[in-house]
Structure formats: structure tokens, C-alpha cells
Amino acid sequence: MRVTSMLELGGSRLGYTEVGVGRPVVWLHGSGPGATGMSNFGGNLAAFGEYRNIVLDLPGWGSSPRPETDEPLIFHAAEQVCRALTALGIERAHLVGNSYGGAVAMRVAMRHPERVDRLVLMAPGGVLPADAPPWPVGLDRLFAYMAAPEPSREAMAEFVRLMVFDETLATESLVDERYASSLRAHPELPIPPNFGDLTPDLGLVAAPTLLVWGREDQTVPLAWADRILAGIPDAELRVLPHCRHWVQYERAAEFNHIVREFLQGGAAAVAEG
Template sequence: MMSMLDLTGTRLGYTDTGEGDAVVWLHGSGPGATGMSNFGPNLPAFSGFRNVVVDLPGWGASPRHTDEPLIFHAAGVIAEAMTALGVERAHLVGNSYGGAVAMRLAVVHPERVGRLVLMAPGGVLPADAPPWPVGLEHLFDYMALPEPSRSAMADFVRLMVHDQSLATEALIDERFEASAATHPELPIPPNFGDLTPDLHKIRARTLLLWGREDQTVPLTWAPAILHGIPDAELRVLPNCRHWVQYERAADFNRIVREFITDTSTNSSGK
């Protein structure tokens, strides 16, 4: 069940279930995204953990009250929320924009981050962007619409998955209805903020997960993050686009659970 947390100057929607080591789940910036729409079906595979699933500021139940770059503002809100919820330290799992928020938290609050799992994270752009990949073009075009459009949402959802059978009418309806409730009033493209200069400060052991056919944050953008974070590894899943946790759910659940429960150290001993 969704709860609301009162924080400094804002409120945050979240779901908090289970007991054990904490995992904080951070969703992407697509229209209609919420924490539970992104990750709800994955949570049964993470029994034995305390799963805190949030709606990031400006999405779902969480309002946004600042013009600060999205990544930096959201990371501050999540850090405050963790304190309010008694979460001293957590593994962070984030896709796309949520992955960028996770990286920012690992930069400014390294003592609060266990493992990082990042699915095609944003926040680090190559020198030749824009032009934007087709998935980002559709995301920004949707944000710029005067009002939400179901047909535009259908086009967006179909770009997120390689297997078109997964772009169901029910999923399109769910995302469209959620987007209608929180249609963004943001600059187009939004000011997400740039994490490139700070990647070397991330000390958490990091797993990058990428769909080989991703058309939103393409695989060609991965090397900057892979080589920028000192302790990062990359897994590429074929026949998969941007929603790895949805399109390859069984593989995602297995790989991530193994990663966050692995007690071995890496070659550098971190």
C-alpha cells in the first residue's frame, strides 16, 4: 500500500515491505512511470529484503517543488527519506533516470550505499548527444504535449520493449492513465544534471545491466560509465530494449539477487 512521507518542503510517495537488508528501488523518467509500475512485479523475487519503492519527485504520488536539476534534487530527497524511514544503508536499484539518482547518492553519501544496480542509467551523456536516440525523442515529445495522448503513449511503450507482445493494451492503458494524473511541466528536454565529472568518486560495487537493443539509452553510451566507475561490471542482455526488469524479468531477478547477496570481494579488495 502506498504511503506518504513528509519531508523538508515536499512529500514523497513510497511503498515499504519486507524485512532484512534494505533495497531502495528508483524508477525511470518515462511518462506514467511510478515505483510500483516499474518494479512491483519483481518484488516477490526479493523476499528476505526490506524493499522501499519510491515515486521520485514529479512522478506518481510525489510532487516536485524546485527547479534544481532533477538528479541532484531527487538524490537529496531520497537521502532524507532514507533517514526518516530508519534506513541507514541500502542497496540501490535504479533504471534510466533512477539509475542516475542512485549514482548521485553513491557520490554524495557513499557510506549509505551498499551495492549499485543500474539499468541503462542516465546522467552521463556522450559528447555527440543530441541528436537524441529515438526513445528519448519520444519521451521528450510526450512531455511537450499539451495533454497526454494514448496513441503517443502506445508508441512510447512499444519502443521500450524488443518483444512487442509485451507492449500490451493493459500496460499502455496503465501508463497513459498514470501520465494523465501527473503530466510534467518541465523544460524540454529537462535539466537532469551531469554526473560525468563525479563517476570516479563512486566506491560502491556496481552492476550495469543493459538491453542490447536499447533505443533510449543505447549500449554505445555504456563505456563512459563502465570505465568511469572504479568498480563496475557490465552485463548485456540480448533481445531486450530499455525495460530490462520487465522484458527479461526472470534473468533480471536472478542476476540482481545474486549480485547483492554475493559476499566475495572484487580483485581490488573493495
């Protein structure tokens, strides 16, 4: 059974979709134009049918209103995720986050470790190398789209093509869906946005952590993984070749298998035992 609704969080609202029953898994999407929880993860949920899947629209994306806050976006969104968990009666969950959503998941694990079982991060943001900017081409296109007063469908098509190694996956229907979504919820943010820096607190992440990266990622490059891998005490890295930023979409079968194994305890059993 699938439920799509809006959480009222006392002064803020957060859209979400819930699918399945069982141990909770919270899915956190990226910050790209037109992103929503279901656009990022809708195609993966069937492989996680034994879980209670909570797919959120983070503040300012999808059905969730843009927040009025001076906080860094990652920090604000992480607190909203925790409030959403409380509203849904969830004390503790696995977190799966892509890009910006991965950064939000890390922030939750840093500040509220008691709420996180296992952490899956696909090319997460929030941790930059010392020489950034200049930005990778994917981030450059993302920021350019956000800054455009009237973004075009062609600009969306160029952005989507950069997200996948196999450009045949950048279908017309996918471009249309993301473009329409971006017009409904086009974040009004400074460029680049004030996402916040998670680097100083990486050592606070106590949860077993799986990093998943596309080798050819042009948005959050694989070279940026080193600092996160070194900073989180119980982290491991899986790299998928011939794959860019949307690992869960471009390599869905492998992604689903790797993540299921990890959530079931396979990848970190030795470290925990």
C-alpha cells in the same frame, strides 16, 4: 506485508511502497511518462522477499508532487532519496535504479557513499556522450510526450512499444495503466529537462556497481555504457540480448537472478575481498 504511504520530509512529500523485511533495497524508477515506482518494479519484488524493499515515487512522478526547484532534477531527487532513507530509519541500503532512477542512485553514491552498499544501474541516465543530441528515438519520443499539452493514448502506445524488444509485451493493459498515470502526474518540465551531468564525478562512486543493459536499447543505447564503465572504479557490465530499455520487465527472470546474485556478494566478492 505491503505498505503504501507518503513521507513528509519537511516542505516536500515522497510517496513510497514498502514490502518485506530484512536488509534494505531501495528501488528508483525511470522518468518515462506514466512512470511510478511500482509500475517499474512491482513485478520483481516477489523475487526479493528476504529484503526490506522500499519502492519510491521520485519527485514529480506517481504520487509524489512536482518539486519547486531550480536544481538539476537528478541532484534534487538524490537529496530527497537520502531524506527519505533518514525518515524510514535506514542508514545504509542497496540502490537499484532504472534509467533516470539509475542516475539518481549514482548521485547518492557520489555524494553520500556511506549510505550505499551496492549499486545496480539499468541503462542509467546522467552521463551523455559528447555527440548528444541528436537523441535516440526512445528519448525523442519521451521528450515529445512530455512536451505535448494533451498527450494521447496512441502516443503512449508508441512509447511503450519502443521500450521492449518483444512488442507483444506492450499489452493494452500496460498502455492503459501508463497513460492513466501520465495524466495524473504529467511533469511540467523544460524540454529536454535539466537532468544534470554526472560525468565529472563518476570516480567518486565507491560502491560495487553492476550495470545491466538491453543490447537493443533505443532509449539509452548500449554504446553509452562505455563512459560509465570506465569511470566507476568497481563497475561491471551485463548485457542481455533481444532486450530494450525495460530490462527488469522484459527479461524479469534473468534480471532477478543477476541482481540477487550481485546483492548477495557473488559478482563483486573478489573485488571486495
